[in-house]
Amino acid sequence: MSAGTGRGAGRYAPSPSGDLHLGNLRTAILAWVLARRSDRAFHLRVEDLDRVRPGAEERQLADLAAIGLDWDGPVVRQSERDDVYGRALEQLSAQGRVYECYCTRREILEAPSAPHTPPGAYPGTCRDLTPAERERGRARMHELRREPALRLRAEVATWRVHDLFAGEVTGGVDDVVLRRGDGVVAYNLAVVVDDAATGIDQVTRADDLLASAPRQAYLAHLLGASAPEYAHVPLAVSPSGARLAKRDGAVTLRDRLERGESAGDVVERIGASLGLTGCHAASDVLARWDPATLPREPWVVDLPA
Numbered sequence: 664m665s666a667g668t669g670r671g672a673g674r675y676a677p678s679p680s681g682d683l684h685l686g687n688l689r690t691a692i693l694a695w696v697l698a699r700r701s702d703r704a705f706h707l708r709v710e711d712l713d714r715v716r717p718g719a720e721e722r723q724l725a726d727l728a729a730i731g732l733d734w735d736g737p738v739v740r741q742s743e744r745d746d747v748y749g750r751a752l753e754q755l756s757a758q759g760r761v762y763e764c765y766c767t768r769r770e771i772l773e774a775p776s777a778p779h780t781p782p783g784a785y786p787g788t789c790r791d792l793t794p795a796e797r798e799r800g801r802a803r804m805h806e807l808r809r810e811p812a813l814r815l816r817a818e819v820a821t822w823r824v825h826d827l828f829a830g831e832v833t834g835g836v837d838d839v840v841l842r843r844g845d846g847v848v849a850y851n852l853a854v855v856v857d858d859a860a861t862g863i864d865q866v867t868r869a870d871d872l873l874a875s876a877p878r879q880a881y882l883a884h885l886l887g888a889s890a891p892e893y894a895h896v897p898l899a900v901s902p903s904g905a906r907l908a909k910r911d912g913a914v915t916l917r918d919r920l921e922r923g924e925s926a927g928d929v930v931e932r933i934g935a936s937l938g939l940t941g942c943h944a945a946s947d948v949l950a951r952w953d954p955a956t957l958p959r960e961p962w963v964v965d966l967p968a
């Protein structure tokens with residue numbers, strides 16, 4: 664298998680908050696297949712900055728191996744990369760792109776938003792404060808025993824990305840949080856820094872993150888990195904149409920194994936969702952799947968109890 668040196672890389676980046684369900688496994692297989700079929704390396708990154716459930720990482724890695732995925736190089740863990748994120752913040756700060764934000768979540772939700780901004784976009788309350796206003800903001804944070812969050816001073820309102828399935832996508836860019844009030848680097852910065860630092864030029868993930876791709880690509884641009892090619896794939900949903908979750912019953916690989924199925928049976932179901940019969944390992948999907956045939960609607964996972 665190619666080590667992919669100089670040939671780019673794809674990745675799968677699970678959050679270790681619990682066991683992987685069939686939707687997660689389908690996204691992982693698609694990420695692996697898209698990377699391998701384009702002769703890229705494939706990396707795993709554990710996004711363990713918050714909501715970590717003890718033991719979940721080990722279980723997730725074992726599950727990914729059980730369905731036939733392999734990966735290059737060591738697993739990257741975000742919890743071990745604080746210094747790298749700190750340097751990226753300094754780099755943005757040196758460009759005058761970082762400011763402190765003293766708003767509470769509630770104030771942001773209640774503030775009137777400008778027209779044409781993405782839903783939930785930050786209205787810019789703390790962007791242009793006077794020094795005296797900043798002093799008051801800091802005093803308030805002190806009372807709340809919080810650090811100010813750090814936000815990006817975005818100089819564009821939109822940015823364009825290329826997605827393998829959605830094509831050219833132009834989406835809103837706002838003053839995203841770079842470091843949260845609890846001192847933890849924000850997801851949007853970590854993901855961009857990590858993808859750039861590990862040579863990722865193909866990002867496959869569920870399409871609930873498509874709306875975040877433009878702001879991430881803009882951040883990559885500010886950090887002097889080129890944007891990856893994106894491949895956002897449909898989410899898995901329950902028969903009721905809600906995003907697939909633990910409450911939907913036996914939806915994880917572990918649950919299926921407990922019910923007497925094999926990892927191959929689970930891959931077979933994932934293959935069937937892609938229009939393929941008789942796939943028992945990720946390599947069968949790699950050999951037979953044509954990305955042009957990816958169903959564009961959510962995958963409705965209707966499992967026997």
Ligand code: GLU
Pocket residue numbers: 675676677678710854867868872
């Ligand atoms: N950790 C995120 C998730 O599990 C994926 C983030 C990404 O792929 O950029 O949904």
